[in-house]
Amino acid sequence: MKTCVILLVLVVWANAKAFDGRRQKVVFPSRAFPAVKKASLPRALENGFKPAKPKLTGGSSAALGQIPFHVSIDSDDSYFCNGAIIHPYYVVTTAYCVEGGSEFTIYAGVVKRHGDESSRVIVKSNETYIHVGRNPHNNDGNIALIKLAEGFRFNEYISAALLPWNDDQFVGDAAWISGFGSQYQGGPLAPVLQYAAVTVISNEDCGKPYGSDMQPSDICTLAVKGLGDCDYDNGGPLFKNIAEGASLLIGLSAFGAGCLNVAPDGFSRVSAYRDWIAGHLQST
Structure with missing residues (x-):
């Protein structure tokens, strides 16, 4: 994830030089969020939910426990992704991140990609669920669940993000992104988890550079x-801090115009899949 602080922002809505590849940000060819019910927050916090506490608007390296639901994911298919804890037994990421793989190693409680922190927990899984509506030609259905054989024990460094259950958009609101991706196009993975402040925009505005590739199940910044977002940020969370003290997961990094950031970053809209997610969580 690119985290350069700039003094002058010039938003350019021109076509970027696209790039593509399994381990890069997905690029579409040319051709936001839910409010949490106040009554739910005490129960959510009792069950291990903990708010992330980003501090700098220009981007920064995360401190241990600052974004306790962010995980790194290695696949036996040799590519890397990000994800978010949403339940002791479930991690959510993009479908793109699990397609082609059969075994996944998840690192939680870390701010280094594989971590050497005493808080580190490593779990493996070979059970994944890709949304049945997955369309490889656009971002529709680009979401997946990884079910863990052994659940996380929530603590100061590992906890879950809240899930949305209504269709509030949060257009114009501040949110946060996090990821272990490159800090410049073609660069190596970030040595420490990065985060930055972003602003949610409408799908209408997001659709100006992406055209017919935009879906109602997308959300953009x-x-x-x-x-x-940059290379290897796939599956990383887009989240919003709730005043009562919880972090709401509203998107998963999915597509964009490359690391040049001359077009909006696109995410899979979590609320669009809440019934599908709930069905899996309730069966656990």
């Missing part, structure tokens, strides 16, 4: 030159 404003293009800011020098800041945003």
